[in-house]
Amino acid sequence: MRFTARSSPDRADVRDVPRVLLVDDSALIRNSIQTALEPYGLDLAHAENGKVAVAKATSSRWDLIFLDVVMPIMDGIQALTEIRGAGVKTPVVLTTSVSTTTAVTSAVKLGGVTYLRKPFTPDAIRLTAEKLLKLDRSVLASPPRMLLLHTDPHTPAALAKVLPPHIAIDATSSLGDALDLAEAHGHSLVVFETDNLIESGQEISSVLREQLPAAGIFALDATGTREPWRPNGALDGVLPKPLDATLGRGFLYANFLRPLVFVDKNTTRTAGFQGPVAHLPAYLTSLERAVQQQCIRRDLSQEIRIDLCDVEADPAAVVALVSRIDTQLRDAGAAPTFQLGPQLAKSPDLSHVLIV
Amino acid sequence: MTLDHHIVDRFRSVVVSQLHETVGLSVNITSEGIEEPPGIAVVLDFAGDISGPITWVFPQELALELVRRLMADPDPSPELAIDGATELANILTGRASEVFEHYGVRCEFGTPRVHEGALPPGTVVQLSTDAGSVELVLSMLVSTSRIATIRAK
Numbered sequence: 001m002r003f004t005a006r007s008s009p010d011r012a013d014v015r016d017v018p019r020v021l022l023v024d025d026s027a028l029i030r031n032s033i034q035t036a037l038e039p040y041g042l043d044l045a046h047a048e049n050g051k052v053a054v055a056k057a058t059s060s061r062w063d064l065i066f067l068d069v070v071m072p073i074m075d076g077i078q079a080l081t082e083i084r085g086a087g088v089k090t091p092v093v094l095t096t097s098v099s100t101t102t103a104v105t106s107a108v109k110l111g112g113v114t115y116l117r118k119p120f121t122p123d124a125i126r127l128t129a130e131k132l133l134k135l136d137r138s139v140l141a142s143p144p145r146m147l148l149l150h151t152d153p154h155t156p157a158a159l160a161k162v163l164p165p166h167i168a169i170d171a172t173s174s175l176g177d178a179l180d181l182a183e184a185h186g187h188s189l190v191v192f193e194t195d196n197l198i199e200s201g202q203e204i205s206s207v208l209r210e211q212l213p214a215a216g217i218f219a220l221d222a223t224g225t226r227e228p229w230r231p232n233g234a235l236d237g238v239l240p241k242p243l244d245a246t247l248g249r250g251f252l253y254a255n256f257l258r259p260l261v262f263v264d265k266n267t268t269r270t271a272g273f274q275g276p277v278a279h280l281p282a283y284l285t286s287l288e289r290a291v292q293q294q295c296i297r298r299d300l301s302q303e304i305r306i307d308l309c310d311v312e313a314d315p316a317a318v319v320a321l322v323s324r325i326d327t328q329l330r331d332a333g334a335a336p337t338f339q340l341g342p343q344l345a346k347s348p349d350l351s352h353v354l355i356v
Numbered sequence: 357m358t359l360d361h362h363i364v365d366r367f368r369s370v371v372v373s374q375l376h377e378t379v380g381l382s383v384n385i386t387s388e389g390i391e392e393p394p395g396i397a398v399v400l401d402f403a404g405d406i407s408g409p410i411t412w413v414f415p416q417e418l419a420l421e422l423v424r425r426l427m428a429d430p431d432p433s434p435e436l437a438i439d440g441a442t443e444l445a446n447i448l449t450g451r452a453s454e455v456f457e458h459y460g461v462r463c464e465f466g467t468p469r470v471h472e473g474a475l476p477p478g479t480v481v482q483l484s485t486d487a488g489s490v491e492l493v494l495s496m497l498v499s500t501s502r503i504a505t506i507r508a509k
Contacts (some may be wrong), residue, residue, distance in 0.1 A: 025467055026446070035428065072467050118443075
């Protein structure tokens with residue numbers, strides 16, 4: 001479960017989000033299930049064989065497992081046997097092209113198992129998940145939205161190509177229209193193009209920041225610079241053009257468009273950082289902004305776990321951020337704990353912080 | 357002993373219908389040789405009463421058609437063609453292998469892998485689709501003890 005809130009006013013910031021494990025040796029199949037389920041805002045994770053699936057299924061809570069049968073290293077039937085043997089009763093959807101084998105029949109007898117025959121359509125995946133997780137199909141009608149202010153007519157299509165298909169992009173070439181759209185939708189992410197980044201970039205981002213105080217705001221740099229950048233005033237960063245999937249899905253979607261506040265019983269967790277380390281400063285800035293928003297609303301659960309395990313770059317900035325967030329949350333009456341990588345966890349500057 | 361032609365016929369007919377169902381394109385069995393760009397060859401190994409490899413050769417466009425359907429993406433990256441081909445081989449082999457169970461033949465197949473080089477010897481089935489030709493090479497052997505059972509059915 002995760003926590004951070006670059007929230008939009010019309011989105012619930014604290015939700016119980018089901019966790020779903022996708023097990024298949026084919027990345028294509030895992031990604032197809034992920035694409036089908038992403039619009040529900042589920043917490044999705046992958047495993048590429050049965051052995052990895054057993055390790056994940058028995059070490060964490062899952063609400064549903066999609067499990068392939070024929071896989072290398074450990075097949076799905078053996079994995080299911082070990083998962084059930086460990087007392088894990090998570091419902092399992094077997095996904096396979098073979099329905100009549102003795103192995104599949106015996107797997108179904110292990111209990112809590114339904115069967116989905118390959119090839120499946122995205123809608124078949126959704127219907128299965130809706131039934132087992134009691135998901136509300138109406139969420140499909142209100143997808144996460146981002147705002148794009150562009151000068152290049154090709155940019156909306158290029159951006160759509162590197163984001164999950166369910167993301168709604170409100171694209172306009174007029175700053176006035178962009179502000180109207182921002183007011184109407186309260187976007188959690190803004191990307192803008194400008195012909196003169198140095199002269200007008202800060203001005204545009206300042207105007208947008210006023211309308212969207214919690215959003216991630218990024219400029220697109222048509223010169224294609226790959227230099228690392230840092231947040232500067234209202235601008236969270238500059239993205240190179242053309243955008244690729246690493247930046248689109250791996251950074252913008254993962255850190256700004258996913259449902260970002262997850263509550264698991266009494267624990268709230270952050271999404272953690274995903275993406276190239278050059279973009280870490282923007283994430284940290286947004287995280288701090290998110291914590292401030294949460295403190296204002298006082299809707300934090302008592303136990304807050306902030307996951308920065310994968311963050312080892314720029315340790316001084318992370319240490320400073322952790323200290324600030326810890327103070328802010330304690331002042332708000334919460335009790336945060338932090339998950340940090342081994343290098344940061346040993347930092348003497350964080351001796352006053354609870355680290356798990 | 358090589359596969360009985362009855363099995364091959366049944367196997368082939370399931371492949372034709374399943375290929376149509378999977379990618380929604382019309383499929384015809386053909387023996388004409390058509391010059392096409394090299395396809396993506398994928399092999400799976402059977403074990404049990406039937407053992408040995410089955411090899412599929414798919415045109416890239418057909419493999420991408422499966423990717424389009426699975427990902428709901430009308431314009432998938434060509435790099436995904438190999439993933440599409442291996443999954444298509446997996447699906448078709450799985451569905452068609454249910455024919456063997458009909459004959460009381462116990463067999464399982466392993467994970468698909470891309471095959472490079474010359475195709476292995478075996479019964480060759482060629483299919484034509486709107487997206488190009490599909491070649492199927494059945495190189496499996498059936499255990500002699502199962503022959504009578506199969507013929508009885």
